[in-house]
């Protein structure tokens with residue numbers, strides 16, 4: 042470590058004595074990240090993390106001007122059209138939300154196909170699923186907050202999905218809505234969810250997730266495991282991998298800034314419950330799969346049966362997806378490993394097909 | 408309308424120019440900065456006896472020759488073609504004013520290209536000292552090309568009072584030097600020179616990244632570091648020149664930028680600020696990448712890193728040039744010629760006698776204006792910035808407005824009042840009330856599929872409440888049918904015919 046008595050070194054020394062920085066750096070330097078032809082996928086968790094950090098930062102800034110309740114629309118209008126760079130913060134927040142969910146999906150599928158969910162990383166998989174669900178809830182609750190026309194009707198459609206659950210469904214919908222209709226109460230509840238409850242759940246879960254990564258280190262795909270120890274390459278986490286991670290973050294930041302500047306997030310007309318819903322109303326893209334599955338089953342089996350079957354098949358997929366570490370626990374489970382891969386491809390295809398299908402059958406915007 | 412209209416569907420003619428121009432700038436600025444780079448590097452190598460550098464430099468100059476001589480020249484001619492097509496009136500104005508400058512530019516350009524070729528082909532065949540001199544001569548002539556074109560480019564935003572006083576008199580050339588060395592000239596020359604030097608650094612980083620780090624590690628480290636240094640001047644001086652440049656931007660144009668800070672006002676013109684932000688962001692990233700990857704880790708600097716830098720530079724350039732272009736809206740030549748080829752001074756005359764009165768493409772030829780006339784109005788006055796369905800789509804921007812609301816917007820555009828929000832980015836709409844009514848009908852049909860509000864007879868004093876089938880729309884249908892032999896610039900009957908039929912139902 043630096044031994045001159047320049048000011049930065051003095052400060053470092055002062056802090057080191059009290060915080061043990063040198064130990065931490067040594068620890069980080071100890072950790073090694075495998076380097077092979079699939080290494081690219083190791084960055085996606087970090088990219089997701091980056092977008093989450095951006096969300097927190099921009100979210101806090103939005104809080105300075107956002108007012109839940111009756112004034113919600115007016116306050117977002119002000120942010121978008123009046124406050125200096127308000128539009129930039131709002132666009133960045135919204136774009137980062139979408140990019141975060143997207144990169145979480147990429148991260149999930151890449152860890153899936155690299156079979157990183159296997160022993161001993163089962164809890165990484167489960168906590169990851171929890172994080173993704175929370176991230177999607179973040180998106181859903183945030184979407185309503187501006188209370189423009191699109192937000193209003195999309196949320197209405199979105200809340201119809203849990204409403205189809207037998208027995209408890211309607212009760213859940215009413216609970217989050219704060220009544221039978223979407224109103225200022227709904228905004229207050231969604232607001233509480235979005236800025237208090239979800240972060241309070243997300244952050245500890247994220248810490249758990251990251252602690253597990255730290256504990257187990259990065260997994261190695263089967264093709265690498267087959268190689269003898271001497272042929273496997275790896276680089277130290279600090280500073281080498283961390284530098285590359287930062288480079289990725291820089292790219293992510295540029296993509297984000299570009300999107301926010303070129304396609305600023307717009308604000309529709311204020312929600313008017315008395316108006317008919319626009320014909321092409323639909324939820325955010327990451328809910329398209331569930332939306333479309335419900336629609337398909339609804340068309341096949343009219344009425345409550347269709348609703349139930351749609352919900353059941355969707356949930357079956359999710360449950361199978363979640364328990365994959367149980368039926369493909371180790372690399373020695375040859376046959377099940379192959380089946381799990383096929384299952385992953387099926388799920389990926391199912392998500393892509395239903396999403397594209399969902400958008401294709403929307404009535405064209407007039 | 409004195410010229411045919413170049414209708415590029417979806418992206419619009421302006422964007423075609425922009426795409427060609429950005430590639431051209433990326434290469435031409437390298438041609439300028441690169442000249443200096445080659446000369447300085449050769450001098451340094453000779454003085455410090457670095458023979459291994461010279462070998463690399465020779466290869467670099469081949470890459471340089473091919474890139475600038477072929478692609479630079481090609482895209483340059485491409486710009487000429489596209490601006491001539493997209494904005495003949497503006498191009499003509501520039502040519503008439505700067506004949507001398509352009510003639511000089513082309514002579515210098517020829518000399519520059521010949522020197523570049525001579526520089527490459529004489530490596531090792533003539534004494535070092537002479538070769539070095541050719542390099543410096545090249546650097547000088549290439550800078551001269553920038554010097555000349557910079558006068559013409561900056562003129563458009565800040566033509567200056569001397570020139571404006573003579574504009575339209577036929578004696579404009581008397582103010583040649585005032586127009587050439589206009590207010591924007593020096594700050595812009597500074598900015599562009601800095602960009603040239605940085606681009607020389609970036610292209611050289613790309614080129615030298617391919618030196619094998621295992622076999623030639625030492626040279627690679629030296630050359631990568633040396634190239635990285637070329638980005639330093641820009642980062643130190645850019646803010647200064649940029650501030651100077653902004654100071655020279657006329658106030659009304661600068662307003663666009665402040666507008667964009669506070670709003671995205673859908674439909675308002677705030678892209679300037681956003682473009683500028685992109686440039687800022689990518690420039691900062693270029694700085695970081697260059698420092699961390701090239702300066703600190705020159706051995707590991709890879710071709711991929713170099714290409715990413717180049718890509719970032721592309722975006723930064725696009726943002727900067729876009730900002731410059733948009734700052735000038737709604738003018739091609741500020742205070743003289745609007746983007747849609749209307750001259751400021753002609754507005755009263757055209758309002759009185761008609762926008763199409765003297766145009767060879769006037770479909771009504773003295774009759775009552777029709778929907779076809781409206782389409783011509785649109786092509787002549789709006790198409791330079793809008794498209795029907797793509798970039799700044801008219802359908803999208805007018806979506807949700809009925810005929811009456813469209814009429815109100817057109818009226819605002821026509822009046823062009825000092826407090827009109829559109830004034831900052833759109834030129835006034837010129838023409839007689841009947842022509843404007845024809846445009847209103849055309850837009851109504853375009854956006855709503857049919858006429859959605861009563862036809863207004865501009866010759867009547869009061870606006871009638873009842874629908875008068877007898878007036879404007881009626882000939883519209885007839886003409887649309889029988890006028891197929893009219894000298895249409897582009898056959899648009901396909902798009903309007905069904906719409907015109909719709910209007911018959913009213």
Ligand code: HEM
Nearest residue numbers: 083085086087090145149152157165169170172173259260
């Ligand atoms: C939504 C927010 C999430 C964040 C911020 C996050 C963050 C991270 C980070 C930084 C890593 C280490 C680097 C890497 O492997 O990419 C990681 C590893 C991992 N994550 Fe996530 N993750 C999230 C969601 C998920 C999801 C949805 C899943 C899957 C259901 C998941 C499963 C895993 C697994 C299995 C690993 C270990 C990878 C290995 O060892 O190769 N994570 N996560």
